Structure formats: C-alpha cells, structure tokens
Amino acid sequence: MRWWKLTLGAVTLAGALAPTLGATTACRSTGxxxxxxxxxxxxxxxxxxxxxxxxxxxxxxxxxxxxxxxxxxxxxxxxSGKPPATCDAKCPFGAACTKNEDCATNLCNQYDKLGGRCTVACKVPGDCPPESNKCGGKGVCQIPQ
Amino acid sequence: MRRALLLAPLLSLAFAASARADEPSRAPAAADAPEPPPPVVKPPPKEEVSEVRVIGDRADSFRRIPGAGQRITEKELERAQPYDAAEMLRRVPGVVARQEDGGGQRFDVGIRGLDPGRARRVLVLEDGIPISINPYAEPDLYYAPVIERMRGVEVVKGSGSILYGPQTIGGVVNFVTLAPPRGTRAAIDVLGGDYGYVRALANYGDAYGPVRYVAQVMHKEGDGFRGEGFENTDAFGKVAFDTSDNGELTVKVGVHDDVATSGDVGLTQGMYERDPRRKTLKPNDRLHLRRYEIGLIHEQRFDVDTKLQTLVYAYETARVWRRQNYSRSPAAGQVYERIVGDVRRTNDAIYMLHSNTILDRTYDVLGVEPRLEHRFKTLGLRHTLDVGVRGLTESAAYQQRQGDNPTSEAGALLLAEDHRTYAVAAYAHDRVGVGDYLLVTPGLRVEYATFRRKVGRQGAITDAADVAQVGDSASSGVIPGIGSTFGTRRAHVFAGAHVGYAPPRVTSAIDPRGRDQDLKPERNSQYEVGTRLAPYKGVRFETTGYMSLFTNQLIAGSDAGATLIVNGGATKHYGLEAATQLGIGTVMHLGFDLDLTGSYNFTHATFRGGDNAGNYLPYSPLHTGTLVLDAAHPVGAGLQIATTYTGYQYSDPQNTQSDDGTGRVGRIDPFVNLDVGARYKHAASGITVRLTVKNLLDDVYVQSRRPEGIFTAGYRQVMIGVRYDYAAKEKKEP
Incomplete structure (x- = not known):
C-alpha cells in the first residue's frame, strides 16, 4: 500500500514540477x-x-x-604565456622574472597571484625594501600590488 | 522482544535517575519552582539514535549547559526553507555568517567579534564530529554543512565548549542530521528558482526490527548570482542498530561533490560603482571539492547512571582550486590575457595573466573519542561527570602547480609539501547540583599536538627543485573553565569563565625551510553572565553579557593576494546578546501559530595595543539583529517574513574609511536582508507547495572585500518548490 502511495506522490510531484522547472530555468541571468x-x-x-x-x-x-x-x-x-624577463640588466624588486638570475636581488619567487617576481628573503619587515615593508609568511617580502 | 523488555525498565530507571541527578530533590509549591522529576513510567518512544548533542532536546537542556546557547529546531528549518546554513546561523545572536555564492557550500562564520574567515575561529561539528579540513593544523571550513541534511543546529558559546575542541576561543556550532525513523518515511522535494537554480532531493527511511536507517540524495545547481555557476551533489545515510541489550551503534556515511566557478578576486571600487551586479572577473577559476566521510557512534549503557559513548570517524576532503594569475599593475614585458577595469584610473585595472595556479590539496582526518558519563552523589551533591579522551591524526598533501593557460588543470609542479598532526586531548566536566536551584560545572580540557611539515619541492617556474626540508613543532594547552546556573528551567541566571585555545596553523608554525617558528597557540580569557526566562509556554527571553580578552589574536592578512594569518596583537571583545521568542498565537489563543522571534547583538571588538590600538577588528560589525515573524494555520497554510540587519564594519585592522580603488579596504556599509516565504501543506496527500523570495529588496550591497576586492550579495531570488512527504504509522517496539 505504501509503495502505491509513494509512486502516486512521485507522479503528482513530477507533474507539478514540469512547469515550475521550465519557468525557473528560463529565468537565466545575463549581463x-x-x-x-x-x-x-x-x-x-x-x-x-x-x-x-x-x-x-x-x-x-x-x-x-x-x-x-x-x-x-x-x-x-x-x-608565450610565460612572463619573459625583459629588464635591461638585472630586474629590480617587484619586476616579473622567471629565474633567480633575472633579479638584482637574486631571488625570483613564485607568488600565487602575481607569478614570478623579484623579491628579497626576510625574517622581519625591516629586511624588505621601503616599497614593500612587509615580510610574508613564506619568508619573502610582499610585492606591492 | 526479550531485549526490549529488559531495556524498557532500564531506560525508565535511567530517566528517573537523570531527573534525580539534575533536578531538585523536592518540588516546592511555587509556580516557577523546579520541575518535579518525571514519573517512573515507560519511556517515550525514542526517535533519536545515539548521537552527540551539545545542547539536546530536553525541556531543561539550556539550564544544563554552563553558558549561552541557542538551538535552531527542525520546525524552524522547515518553515524558513533556508538557501544555506549561513542563512540560519545569522539568526543566532552573536554569530556573523557570511553567505557565499556557490550554492551555499562555503561560508564564513564568526562569533562574538572573531574574524569569520572560513569559520577558522569556530568549532563546527556535524553530529558531534568536526568537519573542518584539518581541525588542528588548518581549521578552515571549505565544506559547509549541507543544510538539507539537517534537522537542527545547536550553538554553544560559553564554557560548555571545552567539552569539544580543539578550538574553544569562539564557540561550538553543531549541526544535527536527519535521524533514522521508526517507521517508513520518504520525501521527494524539488525546488527551482531564477539564476538557473534547481534543487532536487529524495530521502527514504524505515525500520526493520531493531535496525533503523535513513538515506538521502540531493543535487543542486545554478548559474550563481555573479556568474559563478555551481553543481553540488550530496548523499548520506545513517543506520542505527542494537549491539547488545544496552548498546546501540549508529553508522553514518556520506559523499559530497561540489564543483563551482569560484574566483578569488572581487570588483574594484570603480567597477562596483559602474555596475554593482557585475559578474565575476575570473570566470575561468574553478573549485572542485569532494568529501568522503564515515562516522560511528556507539553508546553502551552499563547501568542507569553510567554510559559510554564512543565516536570513531574518518573523512577525506580533496580540493582542487585553479585560479588565474593576475596583477594589479602592468609589469615590464608581461603579456596579459585580459585587462579588466579602467587602465587610466588608479588601482582600477586588473591584469589577467595567461597562466594560472592550481592548488591541489587533499586532507585526511581520523579520530577516536570515548566519552564516559557517570552520575553519582557525594556529600549530598549530585554529580553528572563527563570524562573523555580524543586521539586524532590528520594529514594534508599540498601541490601547487602553474598552468600555461587560465583553464589548465595540469601545470608544472612548483611546490609539494605534506603535513601531519598527531593530537591527543583529555577532558573532564562535572555538573554538580547543589540544593534545588544551583548547578555548578567546573571543567578542564588538556590538548597536546605535534606537527610535522615536510617540504618536498619548492621554487619559481623555472627553478623549482626537489628539496627535503622537514620541521617539527608541538603545541599544548590547558583549558580550564567553570560555569553555573541558578534557578529553574523557566527562569535562571548563568555565569561562566573559561580559557579559549586554538592551536597554531602548521604553515605558520613551521617555515618553508622546516624551522620551528615557536608560534604560540592563541589563547583568550572569556567571561559571560546572562539570564533566561520562559515565563509562559511559547515565550522565552535570553540575554548574555560577555567579555573576551586575547593576548595575541591571529587575524587574516594578505600577501600579494594570498591569505595569510598574521599576529593581530592584544584584543578585547565585549558585548551583549539578546534573543526573544514570542508565541503570540499560543499566548493569545488565536487558534493558529503566530511566532515572533528576534535577536540583537552588540559587539565591541577592538585592538588593545600597537599601531591599531582602539580600532575595531575586521569584519566585526558593532550591531546585528534579526526579526522573524512566522504564521502557521492548522489548515496547512503558512507565511514567514525574516529580516536581518548587519551594521557597518571594517575590512582591515587600520579601519580604513575610504576605498583605495582596489576594493580591498574600506568601510563596509550596513545592509539588510529581507526574506519572505509562503507555504501550503495538504496534509491528506502529503504535498507541500512553497514560494520563497530571498532578498526581496534586491538591493545589492558590498558583503565583503575578501579575499581580494568587493564581493557583492543581496540578489533577489524567487524560488518555487514542491515536496511530497510520506510517513507511515510508526512501528511499535517489538
């Protein structure tokens, strides 16, 4: 008996839902x-x-x-999709880089959002250049964005 | 049959003993006197299986917890038809819950002025089991509880939280999932709305002799308000059965899969001003999360006064998040895939690189926790003693790769590291009944954890190299607390004090070269005092005043867009929470339910020293409030209007007032959410039809400036749903 009721309920629901879903999926957002x-x-x-x-x-x-x-x-x-180093000599702090040798600081760090950038190893903010002044959690100076 | 016959008198005795232990020994004649112990009769049919509750459903549950607490009931969930768990949590005083796009599968929760970012400061449980990706080393909530699974939510903020851990600095939020029924129950529920939103779920539960079970499957998908489409599928099941005459085992298994467009960069101020409804800037970003879980809860009753509850659980969360790389300023020689915003306006343009970063992480957790409850009397005092230990191990495997295009899932491996934590905790909590009205609950929790970080590869795109850097660290904490209530269950005051503790994050505690940074765990001292009144049936008031002092609070900072946890210094939080529930229909005998519930929270959370002394903590609004009016007529029709107010807040410790153009800092103006819903349930057929409008005002506002820039909310969404419920007559105990 209960299976009959369940089946009946499911069929009723499906019937009620067809127009509902049709209406809602039509309301897709645009911009x-x-x-x-x-x-x-x-x-x-x-x-x-x-x-x-x-x-x-x-x-x-x-x-x-x-x-x-x-x-x-x-x-x-x-x-290419990779950032080429095109600095005249060694790239300054904050410039895009691909390897340590590209940088005047001799450290090219891979930042999550910025990609490779020349930076400086640090322990405290004072280790970083004035334009940064922040020592990040990975032991390298933050790059101002 | 014989088992049940044996069990019935035992349970009766247990109920009576419980009443003897926690309730007054005699019943004064006064109207608000303590409730007399329930008569020793056959216990009512037990709907719930063995489970962990931080408050419980008993009439005097709130008097028994040593501090502030709130409960969201199954009825409230049914009537609210929440879009996600955050929608319900923001109705709880003292809780700030930020909804996020993605079908509600990620959210931020803060309690009493604590930074809500990924609920790091709040212990979130599901059926008593932690759900953060690594409860010790990385307590972030990337899997948000699926509200469709739940039949209740409990929030404990006082010293009662020391029974649970490791985080005790904020509070505990426990989500309670559907219970296996005693008879056949089934439901099919389909919901559709604008923004392409569709949700369908089906559940079925039944009982065969001593075995009860429930299973549910749900799928939802949508285009997202900001063009961040999502697809979530969630399945879970619970089976409960007797393991002996006095023992019961509940096994829960679950699988959750969540794929969503999920950008980490919000709008700049200029973009927001030009079009606050602008879609995501990073349509190529995608987060895929998959979670497997299994939990066993065994309860063994040794006698009427003693039971042992044992939790064993394991879960794995795998998360792959690809995010397009970007810069906020052009670099010499760099090529970009797109440049969004106005390049001529300061800090408005965002330069999208061709490359992306793929954060591929897998987290595993395994825990075992036996907990013994014993009731006894000494020197005329009634004790309910909870003692327990928990062993937990967790691991994380990180890979970070850089792809050559914004949709790459492969990429070159730049970083690989593994984390491992072994932790053990022990606690004791004794609820002592003194006389008729006083309950005093001292407690102590001890935590010890060791962390290992092993870095296997690191470097930039062209010089990433294998390394072998291993570092170890350890953290311990002694967490004392005491709480007390005085009065009856209808009217009582409570007060409590406890030490909050949160272990340091392993990535902060051990540097990439494997060196122990000797980071201390976070600690605070928390105090609260409050009162609860329930003078009539359906009428309830609660107010709590609290203060929390941190010597050094860790707060979320940013390193070139990556979220970092940094020292915030000493902070002081104090405030007032108030909640009321008025059953107007009950009190005035209207013949239908007319319930008005409201809450208000005042939180003053500031830095006590350093450069930011006196400033408000980020994302800590001074005022929040909620008002919910619900009407339910016996014919089956119902209506609910719910509004939430969130006061102004700041996004940075400096309390920067005006935006710098990037959208990352600046005051966040107050906003209001207004949700309405109408429902009709045809009892004879079991069909329920619902019309729900979330954010009726359609007033898009700045919700957050995190992780990077302005994220908006407040989009109106109209949803129509139909549900079919089947419930057979419950089966009698054999």
Whole structure:
C-alpha cells in the first residue's frame, strides 16, 4: 500500500514540477559581454601580442601598436604565456622574472597571484625594501600590488 | 522482544535517575519552582539514535549547559526553507555568517567579534564530529554543512565548549542530521528558482526490527548570482542498530561533490560603482571539492547512571582550486590575457595573466573519542561527570602547480609539501547540583599536538627543485573553565569563565625551510553572565553579557593576494546578546501559530595595543539583529517574513574609511536582508507547495572585500518548490 502511495506522490510531484522547472530555468541571468574600455588579448600578424578594446559591449579591432591601449606600458612580445624577463640588466624588486638570475636581488619567487617576481628573503619587515615593508609568511617580502 | 523488555525498565530507571541527578530533590509549591522529576513510567518512544548533542532536546537542556546557547529546531528549518546554513546561523545572536555564492557550500562564520574567515575561529561539528579540513593544523571550513541534511543546529558559546575542541576561543556550532525513523518515511522535494537554480532531493527511511536507517540524495545547481555557476551533489545515510541489550551503534556515511566557478578576486571600487551586479572577473577559476566521510557512534549503557559513548570517524576532503594569475599593475614585458577595469584610473585595472595556479590539496582526518558519563552523589551533591579522551591524526598533501593557460588543470609542479598532526586531548566536566536551584560545572580540557611539515619541492617556474626540508613543532594547552546556573528551567541566571585555545596553523608554525617558528597557540580569557526566562509556554527571553580578552589574536592578512594569518596583537571583545521568542498565537489563543522571534547583538571588538590600538577588528560589525515573524494555520497554510540587519564594519585592522580603488579596504556599509516565504501543506496527500523570495529588496550591497576586492550579495531570488512527504504509522517496539 505504501509503495502505491509513494509512486502516486512521485507522479503528482513530477507533474507539478514540469512547469515550475521550465519557468525557473528560463529565468537565466545575463549581463553585458564586456565593459567599455576593457581589453582582451588578440593576435597580431608576426608582431607582439595586441589588445582589442571594448566599446558598446563588444570588442573592436586588434590594436597592434605594441602598447597596452590607454597606457604607455609595452604590450610584451606575446611569444608565450610565460612572463619573459625583459629588464635591461638585472630586474629590480617587484619586476616579473622567471629565474633567480633575472633579479638584482637574486631571488625570483613564485607568488600565487602575481607569478614570478623579484623579491628579497626576510625574517622581519625591516629586511624588505621601503616599497614593500612587509615580510610574508613564506619568508619573502610582499610585492606591492 | 526479550531485549526490549529488559531495556524498557532500564531506560525508565535511567530517566528517573537523570531527573534525580539534575533536578531538585523536592518540588516546592511555587509556580516557577523546579520541575518535579518525571514519573517512573515507560519511556517515550525514542526517535533519536545515539548521537552527540551539545545542547539536546530536553525541556531543561539550556539550564544544563554552563553558558549561552541557542538551538535552531527542525520546525524552524522547515518553515524558513533556508538557501544555506549561513542563512540560519545569522539568526543566532552573536554569530556573523557570511553567505557565499556557490550554492551555499562555503561560508564564513564568526562569533562574538572573531574574524569569520572560513569559520577558522569556530568549532563546527556535524553530529558531534568536526568537519573542518584539518581541525588542528588548518581549521578552515571549505565544506559547509549541507543544510538539507539537517534537522537542527545547536550553538554553544560559553564554557560548555571545552567539552569539544580543539578550538574553544569562539564557540561550538553543531549541526544535527536527519535521524533514522521508526517507521517508513520518504520525501521527494524539488525546488527551482531564477539564476538557473534547481534543487532536487529524495530521502527514504524505515525500520526493520531493531535496525533503523535513513538515506538521502540531493543535487543542486545554478548559474550563481555573479556568474559563478555551481553543481553540488550530496548523499548520506545513517543506520542505527542494537549491539547488545544496552548498546546501540549508529553508522553514518556520506559523499559530497561540489564543483563551482569560484574566483578569488572581487570588483574594484570603480567597477562596483559602474555596475554593482557585475559578474565575476575570473570566470575561468574553478573549485572542485569532494568529501568522503564515515562516522560511528556507539553508546553502551552499563547501568542507569553510567554510559559510554564512543565516536570513531574518518573523512577525506580533496580540493582542487585553479585560479588565474593576475596583477594589479602592468609589469615590464608581461603579456596579459585580459585587462579588466579602467587602465587610466588608479588601482582600477586588473591584469589577467595567461597562466594560472592550481592548488591541489587533499586532507585526511581520523579520530577516536570515548566519552564516559557517570552520575553519582557525594556529600549530598549530585554529580553528572563527563570524562573523555580524543586521539586524532590528520594529514594534508599540498601541490601547487602553474598552468600555461587560465583553464589548465595540469601545470608544472612548483611546490609539494605534506603535513601531519598527531593530537591527543583529555577532558573532564562535572555538573554538580547543589540544593534545588544551583548547578555548578567546573571543567578542564588538556590538548597536546605535534606537527610535522615536510617540504618536498619548492621554487619559481623555472627553478623549482626537489628539496627535503622537514620541521617539527608541538603545541599544548590547558583549558580550564567553570560555569553555573541558578534557578529553574523557566527562569535562571548563568555565569561562566573559561580559557579559549586554538592551536597554531602548521604553515605558520613551521617555515618553508622546516624551522620551528615557536608560534604560540592563541589563547583568550572569556567571561559571560546572562539570564533566561520562559515565563509562559511559547515565550522565552535570553540575554548574555560577555567579555573576551586575547593576548595575541591571529587575524587574516594578505600577501600579494594570498591569505595569510598574521599576529593581530592584544584584543578585547565585549558585548551583549539578546534573543526573544514570542508565541503570540499560543499566548493569545488565536487558534493558529503566530511566532515572533528576534535577536540583537552588540559587539565591541577592538585592538588593545600597537599601531591599531582602539580600532575595531575586521569584519566585526558593532550591531546585528534579526526579526522573524512566522504564521502557521492548522489548515496547512503558512507565511514567514525574516529580516536581518548587519551594521557597518571594517575590512582591515587600520579601519580604513575610504576605498583605495582596489576594493580591498574600506568601510563596509550596513545592509539588510529581507526574506519572505509562503507555504501550503495538504496534509491528506502529503504535498507541500512553497514560494520563497530571498532578498526581496534586491538591493545589492558590498558583503565583503575578501579575499581580494568587493564581493557583492543581496540578489533577489524567487524560488518555487514542491515536496511530497510520506510517513507511515510508526512501528511499535517489538
């Protein structure tokens, strides 16, 4: 008897739910595709990586000027996804790096969010350069973001 | 049959003895006099199986706990139809619970001004078993209790928390899961809402002779309010059976799988101003968590005054979190996958790198805890003595890899390390009845833990190398406490004092080179005094004043975006909690339930020294409050309106008022949550229909600036649900 009731309940429920789920799943949220002024990487023919700028919620043509649009910053060579060290000599504290030899401090640390950055080993905040002044938990100075 | 016949008088005696031990020996004639001991009759049918409760369901449960405590009942859960556990916890005075996207499977909980980040300062249990990923070395709550499993929640904040550990600085939150029924019960429940939200669950329970069981499967998924889609599947089962005439074993097993888009970077101030409903900046970030658990609770009653309860549990939490790397400023020569925000505005742009970081971690916990309860009398004093020991070992295996693209799950191995903890704890807790009205409960807990950190690989992307760095550390704590209540169960005052203890995190206690940093565990001194009044049926008031003094509180800091635990220095917390429950329908004989419950909390938590002396602790709002009005008519119709107020708070120890553009620091303005729900249950068919609107105001606000930037909440969500319940007549004891 109880199985009959259970089955009946399940069928009733399924019938009631079909329109409910149909209605709710139709209410999926949307948003703008992109925000004006924001940039996305794009390929340039044989040159460094370029950036397309968002306007009217869509990205425009690829800017291959070699700079990040809206800034004076160089766009990078785009040859790989890894950060190349392009410092003139040894990279200063906070610069992107791939190995210890890239850095004037001789320490390239892998930060969770920033990737490889030149830093200094420390025990107390006083060991760190003035622009950092914070000794992180891994025994290396924090990089100001 | 013979077992039951033997058991019935034993249980009767146990109930009577319990009453003798804890209740006054004689019953004065006054109206608010202590309850007389229950008559020695056959005990009522036992619905609950052997389980660990920090408060319990007895009428005088609150008088028996030495300090402040609150209980969320099954009825309250049914009526509220919570989206997640945080929604219910924020109704408890003194508790700050931050909801997070991802279907409610992660949340932050703080008690009495403590930093709520990942509930690190709160001991969270499920059926008395800890659920944090590593209770000693990394007490973070990446698996939040699935509220659909629960039939109740208990919160203890006073010295009663020393029965549980290792964390005793904040309080204990115990989630109580569904109990195996005595007869056939089944339910099918489907819920759908906007933002693509769908939840379906089915459970079934039954009893065959002395064996009772319940099983439940639930799946939910959605697009998330901020474009952070999620899929959760949870299954659990419980079986309870007799192991002897006076013994019972409950076995619980569970599996939980949770996949969600989960970014660690929130909006900058400029982005928030342009569009507070902006979706996640990191759609490629994904967190996958899988948890397996098994718990055994055995209860052996030796005589009417003595029982031994033994917990054995093990669980594994595997968590893989991939997060796209980023920078807040352009670095020379760097290439970016995207740049979000305005590059011309200070601190507004975030430069997303092509690479990602994959944090692949597996945590295991194994614990054994026998606990003996014995009632006896000495010198005219009635004692209820709890003594227990707990052995626990936990391990963690970390791997950190760097992938070449934002969705990589593989990557190059940069870091590998293992952690191992061996811990032992012992405690004794004696509830002493003095005369008719006074209960005094002294207690002592001793904790000792050894930690080992073994780093097997570390370095940057091109020079990561295998290493063998091993470090050991140890921590111990003696945690005394005393609490007392004076009065009857209808009206009593309580007071307590205890030492709070929290072991240091292993990654802080031992540096990456394996050196013991000699970090001390966190300690505080906690004091509270309060009163509870229940003058009429359905009417209850509770107020508590408290103070907590830390010599050095660890707080969450940040290192280039990674959350770090740093020394916060001495802090002082004091405040007032008040809760009321008015059964207006009962008191006024309206013929239907009309319940008004409310709570208010004032918390003043500040730094006592150093550069931040006088500043408020981060994420500690000065005022919080809740008001819930629920009406339930016997025909089956019901309505609930619930509102919560959270006062202003700061995101950093410096109490920075204005945002610096990054969204990471600045005052967080007060916000209000308003939820409404209507329900109708057709008793004859067992069908219940529900309409629930969470955050009716649809007023999106800044909820948090953590881990990195502004995270919003307050999105209105309309949900429609249908449930079918089947309950056969309960089977009699054979």
């Amino acid at each position: 703008p595709r992109c925000y004006d002024g924001e940039l996305v990487a794009c390929d340039c023919d044989g040159g460094p990586q370029g950036y397309a700028t968002c306007a009217a919620e869509q990205y425009g043509a690829c800017d291959c000027s070699g700079k990040i649009p809206g800034t004076d910053a160089a766009a990078g060579d785009g040859s």
